[in-house]
Amino acid sequence: MLVVLRLGHRVGRDLRITTHVALTARAMGCDKVMLSGEKDESVIASIKNVVEKWGGSFTVEYQKDWKKIVGGWRGKIVHLTMYGEPVEEKISEIRKFKNLLIIVGSEKVPGEVYKMSTYNISITSQPISEVSALAVFLHEYFKGSELGKKFKKARIKIIPQAKGKKIERGYD
Amino acid sequence: MLVVLRLGHRVGRDLRITTHVALTARAMGCDKVMLSGEKDESVIASIKNVVEKWGGSFTVEYQKDWKKIVGGWRGKIVHLTMYGEPVEEKISEIRKFKNLLIIVGSEKVPGEVYKMSTYNISITSQPISEVSALAVFLHEYFKGSELGKKFKKARIKIIPQAKGKKIERGYD
Numbered sequence: 001m002l003v004v005l006r007l008g009h010r011v012g013r014d015l016r017i018t019t020h021v022a023l024t025a026r027a028m029g030c031d032k033v034m035l036s037g038e039k040d041e042s043v044i045a046s047i048k049n050v051v052e053k054w055g056g057s058f059t060v061e062y063q064k065d066w067k068k069i070v071g072g073w074r075g076k077i078v079h080l081t082m083y084g085e086p087v088e089e090k091i092s093e094i095r096k097f098k099n100l101l102i103i104v105g106s107e108k109v110p111g112e113v114y115k116m117s118t119y120n121i122s123i124t125s126q127p128i129s130e131v132s133a134l135a136v137f138l139h140e141y142f143k144g145s146e147l148g149k150k151f152k153k154a155r156i157k158i159i160p161q162a163k164g165k166k167i168e169r170g171y172d
Numbered sequence: 173m174l175v176v177l178r179l180g181h182r183v184g185r186d187l188r189i190t191t192h193v194a195l196t197a198r199a200m201g202c203d204k205v206m207l208s209g210e211k212d213e214s215v216i217a218s219i220k221n222v223v224e225k226w227g228g229s230f231t232v233e234y235q236k237d238w239k240k241i242v243g244g245w246r247g248k249i250v251h252l253t254m255y256g257e258p259v260e261e262k263i264s265e266i267r268k269f270k271n272l273l274i275i276v277g278s279e280k281v282p283g284e285v286y287k288m289s290t291y292n293i294s295i296t297s298q299p300i301s302e303v304s305a306l307a308v309f310l311h312e313y314f315k316g317s318e319l320g321k322k323f324k325k326a327r328i329k330i331i332p333q334a335k336g337k338k339i340e341r342g343y344d
Contacts, residue, residue: 016188016189017188017189017192020189020301020303020304021301023298023299023300023301023304024300024301024303024304026298027295027296027298027299027300027304028296028300028304050299054298054299082330083330083332083333083336083337083338084332084333084334085332085333085334086319086320086332087319088316088319088320111336114335114336114337115335119334120333120334120335122330122332123319124199124200124318124319124321125329125330125332126195126198126199126226126323126330127195127199127222127226128195128196128199128200129192129193129195129196129303129307131192131196131301131303131304131307132192132195132196132199132200132303132304132306132307133307134304135301135303135304135305135307135308136307136308136311136319139308139311140316144260144312146296147258147259147260147295147296147308148258148260149296151298157297158254158255158294158297158298160255160256160257160258160294160297161255161256161257161292162256162257162291162292163286163287163292164255164283164286165255165286166255
């Protein structure tokens, strides 16, 4: 089970970044996104809408208090942070674990998160987007195999094209 | 020369996503970001501020009309779009080129962009963030070597830690 926890969310301001985190988690092979912080029905609805149209079994859950999610997790915890150890040094060790809670911070991450996490992992030690950090982490974790993932029960599918757009509609 | 063109920008609404695109471009080895659409001084200032503190020679430029940027480009053009050909099938061909304009769309991309681009490339054929798409593309292009990139003249540097934060200050 691969779960992404989006730490903290402010209605309005974080709408698009949180949505991009969730879309990345789904497209790149995670099972679930857990949202914490302020409850934002529009984020939840838009993710559910994507799953309904584009298929797969990705789910979204909300829990205001992130400590309950982290405290109740049975498995390893990976916190993505620019202050952590380089992904390229730790990924082969992390790949051994199939149950991962991947924590993606927002603006200000409480110090406890660093302590509660099994791994604090950085994607470059530079200011970067939490969205890119998640994408590169997942791409390294799955060694690229996630790019060809199939999504069952899709109502919409893209047929890749060199130029232009081709969409296939209808149920599997 | 590796340049990212952010196609279209709406002041306010796109502030954070455009900033995340630019930070990803810088952290993952590009030379420049070109912004088009509405002029947003706060995005430009925040990117310049990151370069000043964190080092390197990344630049940011603004040109309202994206067609002038694309039309004047001497080199190959890669447009990242969910409708394109899978990155994993085309990347070894693209890696041969050292001059690339990488186009990252916003909400609605004009049809001409698909025609003017040398490659239309998808990162999964699923709804995903343009920020993740750029990150995975660059990670594939550089085969991971971008993760260890050094930034000269940095006033701030992170010393990677398993727990906690360690920052080094001062000039190179």
